[in-house]
């Protein structure tokens with residue numbers, strides 16, 4: 001009886017919507033923004049009130065997904081039991097208790113009772129919902145959008161998904177100077193998916209990869225038009241223009257290649273922290289090993305280019321020094337004659353700049369240690385002076401030989417040539433993590449569910465990286481690094497410190 005009532009109710013909802021200008025999928029798309037981000041697609045915050053004091057929640061803290069989960073399935077973990085609000089749950093009467101709460105039996109929800117639950121906090125049974133469920137202030141338009149999304153929650157397949165295929169996308173450099181790198185990444189992704197397909201795919205779906213050249217205008221938008229479920233290993237540049245469609249649709253992006261990320265919320269997962277975090281790591285390491293308290297007496301130096309990455313590097317070093325009550329680093333290359341040299345220099349920028357810096361130190365006869373990102377430890381750095389540079393190497397050396405073998409064997413199996421190893425490993429790791437997450441997400445996977453599953457992944461062994469762990473507040477899979485030197489002959493990496501976990 002109750003079930004029939006819901007079907008009828010939802011049918012009426014459909015009828016109402018035909019009169020409005022927007023189609024149901026369009027309304028649901030906008031409702032999803034309210035549900036996931038607590039913000040309308042027009043940029044207005046969702047507002048709810050919590051508890052007897054009616055404390056105002058606004059924007060992302062008010063997002064339904066924050067408590068009910070991005071898939072709406074709720075959770076029974078922790079102190080508060082949050083119910084499943086997917087249509088399958090709301091559309092059926094509930095007989096039994098939920099967790100420790102034994103008075104949660106209720107009839108099925110219909111449109112009116114559902115709206116009442118959200119705005120007045122009254123269950124379909126007439127019971128007052130617990131204080132943990134906010135009471136929402138919804139305008140007419142927001143109501144329609146939110147209900148349209150709730151109706152489809154976890155049901156309508158997301159783009160890129162069919163019973164037989166799952167389409168993934170990557171935005172890669174496929175022309176110009178970096179074309180060779182883009183092709184290497186593409187080949188690794190294709191080969192990794194081919195291995196999965198050879199074993200029957202994921203829940204009988206074949207993995208397909210579509211790529212766009214990052215140089216093409218609207219590359220990301222074009223990819224989305226072609227219908228991709230998630231992005232993998234791209235985009236390699238964080239241009240804000242290409243980001244907008246991704247953020248609006250909350251498309252899962254797994255392990256973008258060259259942009260190392262931060263822990264911002266959203267559907268983007270990174271392998272390693274932003275490069276600037278390496279400056280923090282160096283300061284942490286120096287502070288920990290600074291028995292003589294040299295750092296308290298003499299500031300560190302930062303040498304960097306005048307660009308965004310350089311600024312971020314200097315900023316991170318400064319923040320970390322101040323947090324440790326050390327003097328703020330100086331931005332200088334004016335080598336003191338007679339003055340005391342700095343205890344260490346943190347360098348970021350092009351390899352040529354690093355070489356200049358080393359030459360200057362040499363000509364002043366200074367023995368100052370220099371720290372720099374391992375991305376600069378390329379073949380051209382393999383010269384005598386580079387011995388004084390300690391490179392920050394996020395993968396760490398332990399197990400690195402084995403990881404190298406895993407990648408080589410994989411490339412060998414697919415007739416691929418060894419290339420830029422860091423990128424190839426990155427692409428391989430991205431494919432592995434994604435495949436594992438898709439397996440765990442089950443056959444009814446949605447984008448929101450994929451994000452939810454990724455958030456729960458702990459210590460994933462990709463074979464080619466340290467274990468990868470994500471979390472609700474953790475979007476960077478590997479946190480920490482090891483300091484390494486480049487051997488003058490042969491350019492092999494040698495440990496210059498143990499593994500250093502990045503403290504928060």
Ligand code: HEC
Pocket residue numbers: 035061062063064065066067068080081082083084085090104106114117118123124128129130131132133134136150
């Ligand atoms: C701060 C956490 C929180 C947020 C945010 C939140 N909820 Fe809830 N919600 C809960 C809890 C806890 C309950 C269970 C209350 C009870 O049964 O007493 C609940 C119950 C519900 C119920 C009743 C389910 C049932 O089976 O009776 C619905 C429907 C619901 N929420 C929808 C929403 C929607 C839609 C949003 C966003 C507009 C939202 N909630 C945001 C915590 C939250």
